[in-house]
Amino acid sequence: MKSVITIGREFGSGGREIGKRLSEFYGIPFYDKELLEESAKHSGICEDLFVRHDESVSNSFLYSLVMGTYPMTADGRLNPEMPLNHKIFLAQFDTIKKLGQSPCVIVGRCADYVLGDNENCISVFVTGDMFEKKRRIAERYDIEKTKIEDFIRKTDKRRANYYEYYTDSKWGVASNYDLTVNSSTVGIDGAVKLIADFVDLKESMSK
Numbered sequence: 001m002k003s004v005i006t007i008g009r010e011f012g013s014g015g016r017e018i019g020k021r022l023s024e025f026y027g028i029p030f031y032d033k034e035l036l037e038e039s040a041k042h043s044g045i046c047e048d049l050f051v052r053h054d055e056s057v058s059n060s061f062l063y064s065l066v067m068g069t070y071p072m073t074a075d076g077r078l079n080p081e082m083p084l085n086h087k088i089f090l091a092q093f094d095t096i097k098k099l100g101q102s103p104c105v106i107v108g109r110c111a112d113y114v115l116g117d118n119e120n121c122i123s124v125f126v127t128g129d130m131f132e133k134k135r136r137i138a139e140r141y142d143i144e145k146t147k148i149e150d151f152i153r154k155t156d157k158r159r160a161n162y163y164e165y166y167t168d169s170k171w172g173v174a175s176n177y178d179l180t181v182n183s184s185t186v187g188i189d190g191a192v193k194l195i196a197d198f199v200d201l202k203e204s205m206s207k
Contacts, residue, residue, distance in 0.1 A: 001026045003199050004100045004118060006111040008125040008163070008171065011155040012133030014183045014191070015126040016107055021192045023105040026199075031099060032107040039088075039095040089166070108159070112177065113167040122202060124195055125177040129184035178202075 005022055009015020016032050023030035031038065093114055096106060100115040112123035128136075134148045143151055163171040174180040179198050183191045 001028060001103050001199075001203070002120050003103055003203060004115060004121045005105045005195070005199065006115060006121060006123045007105065007107045008112060008123070008177065009107065010127050010133065010172065011152050011159070012137045013126045013128035014136060014188050017188055018126055018181075018183065018191050018195070019105045019107045021188070022195060025192065025196060026103065029099070029102075029104040030107075031104060035092065035095060035099075035106065035109060038099065039092045110163055110166050113163075113169065119206075122179070122199055123177045124198075125172055125174070125180045126191065127172065127180060127182050129182070132184040 005019070007015050007019045009018075019032065020030055092109060096109065096111050096114045099106065100111070100118050100121065103120075106115075112121065115121040130149065130152070133152055137143065137148050137152060138145060141148075141151075160171040163169070169176050179195065181191045181194055186194055
């Protein structure tokens, strides 16, 4: 196993659960909220701030990251004058780059884009039918039934805005990913098997 699996997901599609099961199947690390902890640990920034800014749009900073023009001190550390939201995004960006050097599963946070030049990266997007997503959310969250669909749409909009702001690519569009899976059609177990088969096929072709 040498692949890094990134998972974009619609809210309620089971993307986190699918990613977790894949990590257990392959015996590799799993990062979702865990990524925030790792970023805080390596950057020295309070984890609470990462949680507060998680997958939310702030100021565009990806262009300067890619172009290598973000402010740094002479010894290569983050410039203390840099705005906090920039520091948080950069710390997360660098953490994903480091984690992507070894096999793992990373959920969300533009990981597919950050690792776009990594030949071992396999990008997956998990979608689902609204009926199934509402059922799954109702089982996991204490939300009034009449408000669940609105909650799903707003969460997906926030994720899409974040992704599209920082990557200049469309969130959830099949052509932007190696594989798109509808968990409502194949189920959670089926999605795990489908992704694992894809990973195994890609790895066998690269030998």
